[in-house]
Amino acid sequence: MGTGSLTSQGVWRSASSEAPRSSDVAQVAVPEPFAVPLTDLDIDADLGLAPPSLDLRPRAVSEPSALPLPGLDRHADLGLQPPSPAQRQTPTLAVAVGHTLRTKWFWYAMASSLCWTGWAFTAKLGSKEIPPAAMEFVSAFGFLLVSLGVVRAKTPQASDSRRGQGYALVSGILLALGGICLYGAYRTGYNASMITAVTSLYPMVTVLCAVGFLRERLNRMQVLGLLFAIAAMSILSL
Amino acid sequence: MNASLWLVLAILGLFSWGGVGVFQKMSVDRVGVRTAFVWASAGFMLLQTLVIPSVATLNYSPKSLFCAALNGVCNGLGILLLLAAMRHGGKASIVESLAALYPVFVVMLSPALLRERLSGFHLVGIGCAVLACILLSAESPASS
Numbered sequence: 001m002g003t004g005s006l007t008s009q010g011v012w013r014s015a016s017s018e019a020p021r022s023s024d025v026a027q028v029a030v031p032e033p034f035a036v037p038l039t040d041l042d043i044d045a046d047l048g049l050a051p052p053s054l055d056l057r058p059r060a061v062s063e064p065s066a067l068p069l070p071g072l073d074r075h076a077d078l079g080l081q082p083p084s085p086a087q088r089q090t091p092t093l094a095v096a097v098g099h100t101l102r103t104k105w106f107w108y109a110m111a112s113s114l115c116w117t118g119w120a121f122t123a124k125l126g127s128k129e130i131p132p133a134a135m136e137f138v139s140a141f142g143f144l145l146v147s148l149g150v151v152r153a154k155t156p157q158a159s160d161s162r163r164g165q166g167y168a169l170v171s172g173i174l175l176a177l178g179g180i181c182l183y184g185a186y187r188t189g190y191n192a193s194m195i196t197a198v199t200s201l202y203p204m205v206t207v208l209c210a211v212g213f214l215r216e217r218l219n220r221m222q223v224l225g226l227l228f229a230i231a232a233m234s235i236l237s238l
Numbered sequence: 239m240n241a242s243l244w245l246v247l248a249i250l251g252l253f254s255w256g257g258v259g260v261f262q263k264m265s266v267d268r269v270g271v272r273t274a275f276v277w278a279s280a281g282f283m284l285l286q287t288l289v290i291p292s293v294a295t296l297n298y299s300p301k302s303l304f305c306a307a308l309n310g311v312c313n314g315l316g317i318l319l320l321l322a323a324m325r326h327g328g329k330a331s332i333v334e335s336l337a338a339l340y341p342v343f344v345v346m347l348s349p350a351l352l353r354e355r356l357s358g359f360h361l362v363g364i365g366c367a368v369l370a371c372i373l374l375s376a377e378s379p380a381s382s
Contacts (some may be wrong), residue, residue, distance in 0.1 A: 093376055096377055097375045103327065103328075105327050108320070108323035109320070112320040113316075113336065113338075115312045118312035119316060120340065124352070125305045127304040133289045134295050138310070139310035140283060140308050141316040144279065147275065147283075147310060163264075164269035165265070165269060167262075167268070168277035169275070171262045171265060172278035172280060175254070177250070179251075180285060181247045181250045200338070201252060202251075202256040202338070205252060207331040211331065213260060216329045216330065216331050218332075222332065222373060225370045227368045228367070228370035229374065230365070232364040232366035233341065233365060235304065236367070237341060
């Protein structure tokens with residue numbers, strides 16, 4: 001441990017550098033080496049805390065401050081009634097959902113869900129007569145048909161990343177492997193509902209991997225939504 | 239033997255499908271939806287040789303075979319749209335979770351299409367799915 005000091009310019013200086021005036025410094029024991037501007041210090045990281053998220057977007061006049069200052073009542077100043085706790089929560093959820101409803105990705109996800117509804121119905125109807133392995137095999141031809149349609153429509157792009165293509169290839173292999181494992185599990189003769197219930201929880205694996213590897217962040221409402229999704233998938237797959 | 243085999247296979251299936259979304263997202267971050275889909279199809283077809291049925295598939299009725307082929311078309315379109323959702327900024331964790339709620343549509347349409355009856359248990363599941371859908375959609379504008 002060495003000694004250092006905080007100058008009036010907010011800079012740490014070690015004891016070995018030029019001696020500062022005693023009037024504008026506070027003597028503190030700090031590790032060497034130092035001439036680090038305080039603005040470069042990450043106090044949250046040093047303390048092992050997650051950095052605070054700052055919302056620097058301009059706010060509407062009627063929107064209450066995220067960090068209210070003590071002694072100030074912006075609503076009273078503006079002649080507005082202060083919102084109740086319920087009112088404070090509702091706009092946040094409504095605004096967030098409203099924003100998502102205007103995004104393309106949400107509607108693509110919903111359309112994807114509807115396609116898999118069709119997948120589930122056709123699986124149920126087809127598997128009355130066709131055993132699972134044959135079903136998977138014939139179904140692959142339908143999948144291939146969509147692929148051929150896409151190949152026909154797609155113009156080759158030289159800029160396509162090899163790594164991206166590799167990831168896509170792995171995703172296809174995993175997709176098929178998951179299906180084969182599912183049919184294999186059914187063939188053991190164990191309770192089909194239990195097998196379906198276990199495998200239907202796959203989005204939770206995706207969430208864990210996405211948070212761990214892709215650094216995706218979910219807000220509290222989305223975490224709560226995931227819990228409801230687990231409950232829904234478990235209930236509906238039984 | 240079978241008692242543990244089903245669990246091993248189910249968990250392997252769980253992790254395989256769980257990994258699909260992550261690889262799809264990593265893929266569409268780098269290539270277009272169609273390219274990603276074509277390569278995913280190649281990977282998918284690669285493993286189909288493992289499930290070549292022992293009985294000739296043409297022994298089944300045309301209606302069942304049509305359903306099986308349509309099943310593949312629906313699956314393919316589902317994957318294609320999922321890739322598009324991720325390409326347009328959807329998070330893998332949210333898009334996969336939303337799309338995986340499809341059983342709620344199945345349960346809701348079953349009375350009309352399959353003449354099945356809804357139980358109270360199903361209604362609870364539907365309620366949970368609707369709540370899940372609303373809460374999962376609560377994406378803050380800054381993070382999407």
